Amino acid sequence: xxxxxxxxxxxxxxxxxxxxxxxxxxxxxxxxxxxxxxxxxxxxxxxxxxxxxxxxxxxxxxxxxxxxxxxxxxxxxxxxxxxxxxxxxxxxxxxxxxxxxxxxxxxxxxxxxxxxxxxxxxxxxxxxxxxxxxxxxxxxxxxxxxxxxxxxxxxxxxxxxxxxxxxxxxxxxxxxxxxxxxxxxxxxxxxxxxxxxxxxxxxxxxxxxxxxxxxxxxxxxxxxxxxxxxxxxxxxxxxxxxxxxxxxxxxxxxxxxxxxxxxxxxxxxxxxxxxxxxxxxxxxxxxxxxxxxxxxxxxxxxxxxxxxxxxxxxxxxxxxxxxxxxxx
Numbered sequence: 341x342x343x344x345x346x347x348x349x350x351x352x353x354x355x356x357x358x359x360x361x362x363x364x365x366x367x368x369x370x371x372x373x374x375x376x377x378x379x380x381x382x383x384x385x386x387x388x389x390x391x392x393x394x395x396x397x398x399x400x401x402x403x404x405x406x407x408x409x410x411x412x413x414x415x416x417x418x419x420x421x422x423x424x425x426x427x428x429x430x431x432x433x434x435x436x437x438x439x440x441x442x443x444x445x446x447x448x449x450x451x452x453x454x455x456x457x458x459x460x461x462x463x464x465x466x467x468x469x470x471x472x473x474x475x476x477x478x479x480x481x482x483x484x485x486x487x488x489x490x491x492x493x494x495x496x497x498x499x500x501x502x503x504x505x506x507x508x509x510x511x512x513x514x515x516x517x518x519x520x521x522x523x524x525x526x527x528x529x530x531x532x533x534x535x536x537x538x539x540x541x542x543x544x545x546x547x548x549x550x551x552x553x554x555x556x557x558x559x560x561x562x563x564x565x566x567x568x569x570x571x572x573x574x575x576x577x578x579x580x581x582x583x584x585x586x587x588x589x590x591x592x593x594x595x596x597x598x599x600x601x602x603x604x605x606x607x608x609x610x611x612x613x614x615x616x617x618x619x620x621x622x623x624x625x626x627x628x629x630x631x632x633x634x635x636x637x638x639x640x641x642x643x644x645x646x647x648x649x650x651x652x653x654x655x656x657x658x659x660x661x662x663x664x665x666x667x668x
Contacts, residue, residue, distance in 0.1 A: 342630040343370035345405035353411040360622035373399035400427040414509025441650040457633040466624040482580030490520040490564035511547035520564040539660030
């Protein structure tokens with residue numbers, strides 16, 4: 341069994357990854373670390389961790405940990421990923437890994453030197469609904485793909501929340517803009533060549549709170565909007581010449597809607613519904629990561645893919661400061 345350590349008692353860990361690790365078939369929660377030891381002990385007792393540490397460094401030094409999950413604030417991801425690699429630990433780090441694509445290649449070099457697995461935690465690429473979307477497109481179910489349309493929004497104006505703190509890497513694009521981009525890239529196997537963007541920022545927080553984006557993939561286009569201050573919504577639609585695929589809860593299936601996609605034909609006279617009830621995408625992510633770390637052949641989201649995805653986000657930020665297209 342793979343022995344997991346977790347750096348911090350962050351909400352995403354408490355609500356998603358820790359339950360996933362506990363439920364997984366090939367991993368156990370061995371240790372938790374927090375700068376407040378009492379918090380680490382309390383959360384560790386709740387999830388059955390045998391060890392609790394009052395510093396991240398102590399956890400990384402532990403021989404009771406094979407790999408770590410890092411759900412720290414975004415601005416700390418690169419720093420602690422590097423430290424974990426240097427400690428010889430496999431690393432699953434919460435997205436976004438970085439705030440600039442140029443910060444990722446040094447991690448690739450470290451990864452290769454230490455011979456460990458390092459992955460950005462894009463749980464969506466392990467969900468069978470996205471694998472089905474990819475297979476339908478590749479199989480010609482909608483013919484030539486012409487347009488991808490998406491939306492991801494929620495409402496959060498809490499000044500204490502890291503998503504509203506610029507110095508911690510907050511903002512809509514780092515938090516949720518990565519999802520329409522990664523899911524489109526995953527489903528099509530294609531990369532965008534240029535982007536356009538309109539970006540609005542909160543006058544108090546300074547974070548980006550709304551974006552409307554176009555991305556040119558050559559023979560099809562992706563358009564999507566994001567917001568951290570709009571009513572909650574998620575959707576992705578892949579529209580081709582012979583039909584279209586709609587993903588109703590593309591990123592948080594089970595929360596925004598059911599685990600389902602619909603395939604419609606050209607004339608809207610036939611529809612197929614694909615359902616994936618009970619899918620636990622975080623558990624699938626953890627299990628695939630462990631198998632890969634232990635020498636298996638599972639497909640995981642590599643750091644090389646992280647570079648490509650972050651280049652898109654970087655280009656969108658640049659495009660928001662100009663009129664016209666910005667190359668990726």
